[in-house]
Amino acid sequence: MNVVVLAAGLGKRMRSDVPKVLHRLAGRPLLGHVLDTVRTLSPSRIVVIHGHGGEAVPTALAAPDLAWAKQEPQLGTGHAVMQALPHLDDAAPTLILYGDVPLTRAGTLRALVETAGAGALGLLTVDLQDPTGYGRIVRGAAAADGARGPVRRIVEHKDADDATRAIREVNTGIMVVPTPMLRRWLGALSNDNAQREYYLTDIVAMAVAEGVTVATAQPAHDWETLGVNSKTQLAELERIHQRTVADALLEAGVGLADPSRIDVRGRLVAGRDCFVDVNCVFEGEVVLGDRVSIGANCVLSNVTIGSGTEVLPMCHLESAVIGADARIGPFARLRPGTVLGEHTHVGNFVEMKNTRMAARSKANHLAYVGDAKVGERVNIGAGTITCNYDGANKHVTVIEDDAFIGSDTQLVAPVTVGAGATLGAGTTLTRDAPAGQLTVTRVKQTSVPGWKRPVKAPKVPKE
Numbered sequence: 001m002n003v004v005v006l007a008a009g010l011g012k013r014m015r016s017d018v019p020k021v022l023h024r025l026a027g028r029p030l031l032g033h034v035l036d037t038v039r040t041l042s043p044s045r046i047v048v049i050h051g052h053g054g055e056a057v058p059t060a061l062a063a064p065d066l067a068w069a070k071q072e073p074q075l076g077t078g079h080a081v082m083q084a085l086p087h088l089d090d091a092a093p094t095l096i097l098y099g100d101v102p103l104t105r106a107g108t109l110r111a112l113v114e115t116a117g118a119g120a121l122g123l124l125t126v127d128l129q130d131p132t133g134y135g136r137i138v139r140g141a142a143a144a145d146g147a148r149g150p151v152r153r154i155v156e157h158k159d160a161d162d163a164t165r166a167i168r169e170v171n172t173g174i175m176v177v178p179t180p181m182l183r184r185w186l187g188a189l190s191n192d193n194a195q196r197e198y199y200l201t202d203i204v205a206m207a208v209a210e211g212v213t214v215a216t217a218q219p220a221h222d223w224e225t226l227g228v229n230s231k232t233q234l235a236e237l238e239r240i241h242q243r244t245v246a247d248a249l250l251e252a253g254v255g256l257a258d259p260s261r262i263d264v265r266g267r268l269v270a271g272r273d274c275f276v277d278v279n280c281v282f283e284g285e286v287v288l289g290d291r292v293s294i295g296a297n298c299v300l301s302n303v304t305i306g307s308g309t310e311v312l313p314m315c316h317l318e319s320a321v322i323g324a325d326a327r328i329g330p331f332a333r334l335r336p337g338t339v340l341g342e343h344t345h346v347g348n349f350v351e352m353k354n355t356r357m358a359a360r361s362k363a364n365h366l367a368y369v370g371d372a373k374v375g376e377r378v379n380i381g382a383g384t385i386t387c388n389y390d391g392a393n394k395h396v397t398v399i400e401d402d403a404f405i406g407s408d409t410q411l412v413a414p415v416t417v418g419a420g421a422t423l424g425a426g427t428t429l430t431r432d433a434p435a436g437q438l439t440v441t442r443v444k445q446t447s448v449p450g451w452k453r454p455v456k457a458p459k460v461p462k463e
């Protein structure tokens, strides 16, 4: 199969400098959704027609399996498909899609292609309460058994008379056409119509005139054919998409406090008996083991979490791997390169970056741990800071197994705390701390007998 995706339009009603198909739904450009769906059908060619936005669209979605054809100026949907003709393989049919219709299911496209079979033209149609603006599917008389009559042609809203405008079956724009016929019919298009455009839809009447069957298929859900023309429609489609993702998660056994308050911008894979509280955002690839719970208002981006781990509310976790039975948050921030072992605890206002912390170690309050290797059963006290950056280069802090880092400690990297070492509270460690010993850098505590607080000088009255 060949696939042609039309994406040259301006999208004036988006009121944006960004080409319409690059606006994001679930974190991915609209056109990206269409291409992802199409790829599941394993087509032999994918040709994208771009125009408005210049090279921005091909640059944003560049991939080795895509051919790009520029349409300039944009003289209609038929003219757009003409630009793809040099790329198409005549031995396979051509499926035509729009880059601004992001939610079409692969199964719907497969059904359309199967309905059309080898020699027919296939149209995806829907019946709408309000068909205003759409091309109408004009059919011949219904069959004796009540089946819809054969398709005769498509008439665009602007070209339709009142009787035609009363038809509620509309063209979604998605169609599949035998490629040699597509070439011939496009060559015969004229722009003699209300919009002075080369209408792709005019090929339907040409097919009928040649006795080629025009088959139709309907999507499982009307929303599969909705296009994005404004920010309002984009927001509506985002909610529809998120609701279908949430429903699939529920169906798979994931507990959601509220399926209308979760956003998955990528892929969320969860084991058994996981639970997600309200207002969580999942980005990229997030993998949860069994019995993982995610508290309210968390953002997880490319994170893997082991079974039994609890993420408390208000955490931001990014490119991190967390072992089983850990407890993270509330208010924890894990930055890229954080790898935590099982039964670890990372508490409130703890930031970690590029740090491995092994099993059963804890950093429960107020700490910055960056570029560190932390062993097992280590306790990192409140206010601990790894001074990993000297203004020019980053350095590593090593904390070996069973070390105890007292509160308000600075570890000036590169530095190593030996196994079982204890650092007294307030230590500023600039050299390695030996294993098993107490290291303190505090000045000795002294008390000054008879010391008096300064008293405020009496105000001298102004003359």
Ligand code: UD1
Binding pocket: 006, 007, 008, 009, 010, 049, 071, 073, 074, 075, 076, 077, 078, 079, 080, 098, 099, 100, 133, 134, 135, 136, 154, 156, 170, 171, 172, 173, 198, 199, 200, 201, 227
């Ligand atoms: C088109 C169909 C109409 C259908 C409707 C469904 C035609 C003539 N009409 O109408 O039957 O009901 O879609 O939404 O096909 N595009 C280009 N180059 C162009 C013109 C359009 O790439 O020169 C792209 C647009 O970016 C868009 C798609 O084609 O993605 C559809 O164009 P649009 O102008 O929205 O078509 P409609 O007039 O809505």
Ligand code: CA
Binding pocket: 227, 229
């Ligand atoms: Ca449109």
